[in-house]
Amino acid sequence: MTKDMLAKKRSRIIELLSTEELQEKISEPRNTGVAVSFPITRLLKNKRPEPLNGNQQSQLHVYCIRDAGYHEWCADIDRIPLDKGEDETEVYWDVILLTESQLLLPAVGGGELGSKQVYKGFQKHIVKRIGESLSRIVRQKKSTQDNPSTWRSLGATYYMVYLPLYFSDIIWCKSGSIYFHVFLPGSSQSVGDKKQSNEKEWLLALLELASSFDCQFLRLYLRRDDKNGVLTFLRNLNWIGGRLVPNEDRNQYIINSPSNDSSVQDMLLGDESFVILEFEC
């Protein structure tokens, strides 16, 4: 049930983004990737803080070779290329939900637990936490959130990255402070075995994106279901400097959490389906 709801959202987003404008960009040979980013402050109706730089807008970025002679992410237009009449805010919420749902424990997605209530509960929880983040931003208060290096902390910016040469699915990302979290699609979503042979290229694209948002570390979440793929990947990437990050100790997390509504929702999230690597960027 939860899985179905999320799958619907995902298809809707892809449909919304399949505008002619975007299609054109993707089909240009010198463009090898596109990304859409938005800071969560785009969700504020009126009290938006003054944009300080481009990264505080929603943006479409294109990974391309231009005059520089190497691939770089260029902020192409400072809005999401939606057709007129579409509600931008709704798209933002869906992207946030889809990104955060990468960490829903597998048992939550289907079966008994996957009921409509679970999904609604999860949605409410994320909306509430984003709301708290926003009011902190508006009041210019320091974040009391978890350590930004963990996936539990919400993003200040969310991203949909599309690297069609390597992955046929969207890559969901979020960043906060100096950390850029990337949830790679499952192995079935990689394009042939290109994912293996071109890992240097797609990793570089992600590192460049993260560093263009002033992040210092990229955390890559690789799905464990493809154990051999993960192992090959680890062996080949050692030299690039990836560091294996231990998974969260959920028992410890549960012991340390206060028992309230929010923490019950937090229990539905976990990182055990992933192997986590950290890279400098």
Added chain:
Amino acid sequence: MTEVELTPRLRNDSTSLKFSLDGGEKITVSEQSEHVRNNDASHEQAHKLIFESLKRRIEAINGETCEPGDENSFFICDIGEVERLHRNWCEQLPRVQPFYAVKCNPDTRVLEKLSALKVNFDCASKAEIEKVLSLGVSPDRIIYANPCKASSFVRYAARSNVLKSTFDNVEELYKIKRFHPKSELFLRIATDDSTAQCRLSTKYGCELENVDKLLSAVKELDLNLAGVSFHVGSGASDFTTLYKAVRDARIVFDKAANEYKLPELKTLDVGGGFQFESFKESTAVLRAALDDFFPVETGVNIIAEPGRYFAATAFTLAANVIAKRSLKNHEAMLYINDGVYGNMNCILFDHQAPTPRTLYHNSQFHYFDFESSSRDTTLHPRKEKVSIWGPTCDGLDCITTEHYMEHDLIPGDWLYFPNLGAYTSSAATPFNGFEQVAEIIYINSLKDGI
């Protein structure tokens, strides 16, 4: 196009090494007897001292009456071993200046020792450069060999004045032109690494047939090409690859000078992959290749990027058995207090298969029982079949799926893993402020006696 002699000269001289040409291309070292292996008595590890240090530590821990699982694993690091390895390097490869691959083990004391021995450094990340510079090493002793450079990495190298760096594609050259145009560049060529355990070359490095593109970009961008580099991969069993790579490097040297009229290249970087066990063989092949293609008279400097050679045998890891699940008679799963997320990420990252040996069982030490375990039941029939797991209950955290142990180990016993210095503690080392998780006890067998 210049003619390059591709066929290695047949040698039959006092070096006692012969090359036989097999199918016109395959070169084999024909005299590989056991006695040339490096693990001979002339280079014994300091077992007595290592054992004493292990024993002292474990007795102290036992005296502290901890519950099983409260202890940490710990390393013994013999700094004297590093120095002896360096002497051995200088004997076998007097022409080759090593740039130690910091990634392999960024232990501060090891780096300091190597620096004092005038070994230079190969860094693959910003954090590694920072660490080496913080030891007071001058940036001209660093080569930046990251094969996947984001622009920010190149900018960082420029800011830190690290000039030497490798490259293998045109885009990288454009980045370098823009952010670090004074770089001294090493064109990394691909090698045939099909026999290596860690196959990296096929991913990184430019195929010989594509070198022209790179040379013409160097020329067009007016960059400073200092030399050629390669890395044959680690754990190669066939050193033909090394010979061929030196030969290919010669082709690139000649091409750069004759076809592209670039200033004469000054340095050849022969990469890493050297292993203690096969050091005599690999270096004999390398010396022969250098004599054939880069004889001393050419004046070309030779550098290398060894990692595991300088680190593996200097470290011994001791780990405690924290739990046991008996499966059937003489078959069990042992859980120990270290694993792939701790000091044994070499299993995931580096194809290593650490050897567990019994250190402490039944109130007795068994360090010198070098046959206390075996991977093979037919060679050394052992009583106890075990799989060994790290503490995380995670399927990846497996140290060995099958080993046959002399002793029926139980929680509270200790195992040790010899030669575990390469690609082990790097994950736990100051990457972004993370400090070493394992305790390291330093000894110096050159000072304290073997």
